[in-house]
Amino acid sequence: MEWWVSMPKIELHAHLNGSIRDSTLLELARVLGEKGAIVFSDVEHVIMKNDRSLGEVFKLFDLIHILTTDHKTVTRITKEVVEDFASENVVYLELRTTPKKNDSIGMSKQSYMEAVIEGLRAVTAVDIDFVPHKINTQDSLNSIAMNDACDGTRRKKTYVRLLLSIDRRETTEAAIETVKLALEMRGLGVVGIDLSGNPDVGEWNTFLPALKFAQEQGLYITLHCGEVPNRREVQPMLDFLPQRIGHAIFFEEEEWRQLKSSKIPVEICLTSNIKTESISSIDIHHFADLYNAKHPLVLCTDDAGVFSTSLSNEYKLASTAFGLGKREMFELARNGIEFIFAGDDVKQYLVGAFDSAAKKLN
Numbered sequence: 001m002e003w004w005v006s007m008p009k010i011e012l013h014a015h016l017n018g019s020i021r022d023s024t025l026l027e028l029a030r031v032l033g034e035k036g037a038i039v040f041s042d043v044e045h046v047i048m049k050n051d052r053s054l055g056e057v058f059k060l061f062d063l064i065h066i067l068t069t070d071h072k073t074v075t076r077i078t079k080e081v082v083e084d085f086a087s088e089n090v091v092y093l094e095l096r097t098t099p100k101k102n103d104s105i106g107m108s109k110q111s112y113m114e115a116v117i118e119g120l121r122a123v124t125a126v127d128i129d130f131v132p133h134k135i136n137t138q139d140s141l142n143s144i145a146m147n148d149a150c151d152g153t154r155r156k157k158t159y160v161r162l163l164l165s166i167d168r169r170e171t172t173e174a175a176i177e178t179v180k181l182a183l184e185m186r187g188l189g190v191v192g193i194d195l196s197g198n199p200d201v202g203e204w205n206t207f208l209p210a211l212k213f214a215q216e217q218g219l220y221i222t223l224h225c226g227e228v229p230n231r232r233e234v235q236p237m238l239d240f241l242p243q244r245i246g247h248a249i250f251f252e253e254e255e256w257r258q259l260k261s262s263k264i265p266v267e268i269c270l271t272s273n274i275k276t277e278s279i280s281s282i283d284i285h286h287f288a289d290l291y292n293a294k295h296p297l298v299l300c301t302d303d304a305g306v307f308s309t310s311l312s313n314e315y316k317l318a319s320t321a322f323g324l325g326k327r328e329m330f331e332l333a334r335n336g337i338e339f340i341f342a343g344d345d346v347k348q349y350l351v352g353a354f355d356s357a358a359k360k361l362n
């Protein structure tokens with residue numbers, strides 16, 4: 001197994017509906033095609049298309065949501081997505097998704113999330129820990145020993161925590177509803193709030209009341225920030241002091257300075273940025289500058305299905321593009337422990353898992 005696959009990894013920026021296998025999307029499209037709800041041949045080439053502009057990506061999400069928004073399918077895709085990450089040795093996954101309401105099928109934001117939780121419970125390929133609890137030291141050591149086993153003979157364990165996304169198309173009230181749901185679901189592994197969706201849509205001030213409320217209630221917050229040029233947003237977002245930001249592409253000099261002095265960790269999604277042409281070529285990606293400045297960074301997939309990537313692939317890509325060796329990539333992955341939204345017990349477990357993997361690194 002290649003080192004970028006076998007080494008433990010931490011995924012902190014993965015959208016559920018962006019991480020679906022193509023094979024599952026095609027199967028769902030075929031079924032809806034047979035029912036006459038869509039024309040399969042029209043949809044097939046949209047799903048299989050490889051390079052898309054950012055605008056086209058959001059059109060694709062509207063299509064994906066037509067295919068996936070029913071309780072059974074939400075459960076299925078959650079199970080598959082978690083199993084896919086676990087199979088490439090992701091030991092901690094923060095999965096984000098936008099709770100959806102669809103009266104015609106009796107779906108509320110809460111029932112959508114219950115279907116997600118069902119998906120976590122349905123995972124059989126690995127042991128999943130998603131309910132926060134205190135682990136005692138012996139449990140912790142036992143699980144490290146289990147996770148240690150990359151030989152496939154013992155069961156692996158993956159921690160999963162959930163972030164609820166506010167879509168930039170939503171109103172203030174809808175965003176507050178999502179935050180309230182997140183608070184109710186804290187006992188089921190929900191740890192924070194993400195602001196995402198088409199960056200050309202919506203205003204920062206619409207979401208601010210909900211995000212402030214979330215912050216006051218102690219939820220962790222990550223914002224998609226600077227995914228398109230928007231002078232009115234980047235600075236207020238940085239002033240808000242979220243626990244992390246995603247992308248950070250279109251920043252001015254002063255905003256880079258503010259980011260670096262604030263030490264807000266950045267979720268870097270290389271393939272996503274290149275495929276959407278937000279960045280014209282990998283060698284000018286801001287990863288290099290932030291890495292050299294020792295700014296807190298974590299490599300992530302964004303939408304592994306939509307961009308045909310995987311977290312292992314992102315590590316391989318960064319290693320090749322920026323000339324970083326196996327040990328440097330391992331350290332980069334391990335540093336991610338600091339920026340997770342789960343508690344100290346989970347961090348302690350992850351430190352143990354990385355320490356134990358480090359012994360095998362040669």
Ligand code: 6MZ
Nearest residue numbers: 015016017018061097098165167196197198
């Ligand atoms: C901003 C994105 C995104 O929530 O339905 N999403 N938002 N920028 C991106 N970069 C390409 N990729 C995904 O997953 C899909 C939703 O996540 C957000 C969009 O709101 C998209 O509809 P869920 O599980």
